[in-house]
Amino acid sequence: MRPCSNRPILAFVLTLALLFTAPLTLAAQSAPPASAPKSAAARALAGESPAASPTGQTQTASAQKPETQPPLNVDRDPVVSPDAVDNEPVSPEHPGSANRGQELERGPHGGFTLRRNVDEVVLNVTVLDENGRLVTDLKKDDFRIFEDGVPQTITSFQHQDIPVSMGILVDNSGSMRDKRAAVNTAALDLVKASNRDDEAFVVNFSDEAFIDQDFTSDIGKLREGLAHLDSKGGTALYDAVVASADQLAKNAKRPKQALLIITDGEDNASTFTLEQTIRRVQDLQGPVVYSIGLLFGDEGGGRESRRAKRALKLLSDETGGIAFFPKSLADVDSIAAEVARDIRNQYTIGYHSTKPPSQGGYRTLRVEAHSQGHGRLGVRTRSGYYPKPVASEAKTAKTE
Numbered sequence: 001m002r003p004c005s006n007r008p009i010l011a012f013v014l015t016l017a018l019l020f021t022a023p024l025t026l027a028a029q030s031a032p033p034a035s036a037p038k039s040a041a042a043r044a045l046a047g048e049s050p051a052a053s054p055t056g057q058t059q060t061a062s063a064q065k066p067e068t069q070p071p072l073n074v075d076r077d078p079v080v081s082p083d084a085v086d087n088e089p090v091s092p093e094h095p096g097s098a099n100r101g102q103e104l105e106r107g108p109h110g111g112f113t114l115r116r117n118v119d120e121v122v123l124n125v126t127v128l129d130e131n132g133r134l135v136t137d138l139k140k141d142d143f144r145i146f147e148d149g150v151p152q153t154i155t156s157f158q159h160q161d162i163p164v165s166m167g168i169l170v171d172n173s174g175s176m177r178d179k180r181a182a183v184n185t186a187a188l189d190l191v192k193a194s195n196r197d198d199e200a201f202v203v204n205f206s207d208e209a210f211i212d213q214d215f216t217s218d219i220g221k222l223r224e225g226l227a228h229l230d231s232k233g234g235t236a237l238y239d240a241v242v243a244s245a246d247q248l249a250k251n252a253k254r255p256k257q258a259l260l261i262i263t264d265g266e267d268n269a270s271t272f273t274l275e276q277t278i279r280r281v282q283d284l285q286g287p288v289v290y291s292i293g294l295l296f297g298d299e300g301g302g303r304e305s306r307r308a309k310r311a312l313k314l315l316s317d318e319t320g321g322i323a324f325f326p327k328s329l330a331d332v333d334s335i336a337a338e339v340a341r342d343i344r345n346q347y348t349i350g351y352h353s354t355k356p357p358s359q360g361g362y363r364t365l366r367v368e369a370h371s372q373g374h375g376r377l378g379v380r381t382r383s384g385y386y387p388k389p390v391a392s393e394a395k396t397a398k399t400e
Contacts, residue, residue, distance in 0.1 A: 119357050119387075120155065121147075124256060124288055124320055125347040126380040127369050134345050138371055145351055146366040156350035163197035164343060165215065165252035167244040167287070169237075170226065171263035172204040177231035179294060182329040183262050184226040186292075190260065190336035191222060195344060199253060201244075202226055207233035207269045209240035215251060234269035237261070238277040241315065245286045257287035258343055261315070262332075264294040266308035274311050278318050282362070283386050289315045290339045291323040292332060320382040357387045 123145070127135040140157040168187050170176075176183070191200055202213040202225035213225025241259065248257045272280070281287065291312035295305040309325060316323040322342070324335045355363070364384040369377045 119352060120350045121285075121353055121385065122156075122255070122348060122350045123365070123367065123381045125349055125367055125369075126320070126342055126345070127347065128378045128380070130375050130378075134341065135369075135371075135374060135377060136345050138347065138369055140349075142369055142371045143347070143349060144368045144370075145349065146368075147351075147353055147355070147363050149364075149366075150354055152351040152354060154349055154351050156348075158348040159346075160348075161195055161344045162256050162348060163195045163199075163254050164256045164258055165248055165254040166191075166194075166198060166200040166257070166343075167203060167248060167259045168200055168222075168226075169203045169205060169209075169240050169244055169259060169261045169263075171206070171235060171237070171265070172229065172231055173206045173235045173265070174232050175264050175297075176294075177229075179264060179329060180226075180229055180231065182332055183294075184223070186332040186336040187226060187260070187262065188219060188223060189333055190340050191219060193337050193340035201247065203240055203244050204228055204230070205236055205240035206230065207236055209236060209243050211243075211247065215253070235263065235265055235267050236269040236271075237263055237267040237311070238270035238272040238274060240270075241277050241289070242272050242280050245281050245284055248287055249284045256348065258321070259287045259289045260336075260339060261289065261291045261312065262294070263291075263308070263312070264297065266304050266311060274314060278314060279386075281315075281319055282382075282384065285385050285388065287319065288343075288382070289319040289321040290342075291316045291321070292335055293323060293325045294329070294332070295325055296327055318383050320380055322380065353387070355387075357389075360387060360389075362386055 125143070127138060129135050136159065138159070140154055143154060143157075145152040145154060168190075170180070170183055170187065172180075187202075191198070197217070199215045199217050200222060201211055201215050202222055203209050204212050204226075210228075212228040213221055216222060241261065244259055248259075267274070270277075281289070293309055293312045295308055309323075312323045312325075315321075322339075324338075326332055326335060349367070353363070362384055363386070365382060367379045367381050369379050371377065
C-alpha cells in the first residue's frame with residue numbers, strides 16, 4: 001500500500017497564510033511612517049493644539065508658553081502661605097500685605113515715612129491728689145487700666161508736654177453779646193499758655209456753626225477768628241461739637257486733641273441730641289472736652305441753667321475733660337489758664353484691648369493710680385469708647 005503524501009496539505013496551509021497576511025501588509029504600507037513625538041514647545045511654535053493624554057484629556061504642560069521671569073523689583077515668596085493675601089506680589093508701587101497694619105506716606109522729596117497702624121487704645125489721663133492738685137511724678141507701674149472690669153497690659157506710657165490740636169468753640173448767640181470781649185481774651189490767653197507747637201481753630205456758633213479760623217498757631221489769626229461777632233439767634237451747641245470733632249478727626253496734625261466750649265445757656269437749635277453728640281465723639285475716640293458754662297445770669301428760675309449744666313458736665317465727664325461754672329466773667333481767664341495746665345500735664349497711656357476689634361459695643365474704662373507718699377489719688381480720663389470698625393483698620397499707602 002502506498003503511503004499518503006503531505007504535500008497537498010502544506011500547499012493548502014501556505015495558501016491560507018498568504019490570504020490573511022496580504023491585507024495587513026497593504027495596510028502597513030499605506031500608513032505614514034511614525035514620527036518622533038513633538039515636545040510641547042515645538043507644538044506651540046507650530047501652532048498645534050496640546051497633545052492628548054492616554055485618557056483622552058488635554059494635557060496642559062507648563063511648557064505651553066515660553067517661560068518668562070518676573071521683574072527684579074517684584075518680591076514673590078516661594079513658600080505659599082495659608083493666608084492668601086500674603087501670597088500677593090509686593091513692590092514699591094504695590095506694598096500689599098507687606099505693610100498691613102502700617103501706613104506709608106510719601107514725603108515731599110520722594111521718601112517714605114512709616115506710620116504704624118495698630119489697635120492701640122490711647123488715654124489722656126489727669127491725676128489729682130486729695131487737695132485737687134496735679135500729680136506729675138508717677139511712673140508706668142503706678143497705673144492700672146481696666147476695660148469692662150478686665151485688667152489690661154499697658155504698652156505705651158508718656159508724661160510729656162505733647163502738642164495738641166484744639167478747637168475753640170464760642171457761643172455767638174444774642175445773649176453772649178456783652179460777654180464776648182472777656183471770653184475772647186480768655187481764649188487767647190489759653191492759647192498763649194499752651195505748647196507753642198499746638199494748633200487751634202475757632203468755631204463761632206449760634207443757630208449754625210462756622211469755622212472762622214482754620215488750624216493755626218498764629219495768635220493774630222486766632223484773634224481775628226474770635227472777632228467775627230454776629231450775636232443773634234439760638235444756640236446749636238451739639239451741632240457745633242459734632243462738626244468740630246469731625247474737623248479734628250479729618251484735619252488735625254496732632255494725635256492728642258481737645259475742645260474748649262464757652263457758652264451761657266442750653267442748646268435750643270441743634271439737630272443732634274446730647275446723647276448722639278456724646279456717641280459721635282466716642283465713636284471717633286475723639287477729643288477731651290473742656291466746658292466753661294457762663295450760667296450766672298440765668299433768669300429762668302434755674303431750670304435752664306440746670307439743664308445746661310447737666311449737658312456740659314456730661315460732655316466733659318464722658319470724654320475725660322472737666323466742666324467749669326464761674327461765678328462771674330472775672331473768673332474766666334483763670335479757668336482758661338487751668339485748662340492749659342491740665343492739658344500740658346496729662347499722662348498719655350496706651351494699651352491693646354484683650355477683646356478683638358470685631359467685637360463691637362461700648363467698652364467701659366477705669367484707670368487707677370497708686371503711689372507711696374501721695375495718699376489717695378483721683379484719676380480723670382474718658383469713661384469708655386466704641387472700638388473702631390474692622391474695615392477702617394486696613395489702610396493703603398498715601399502719596400502726596
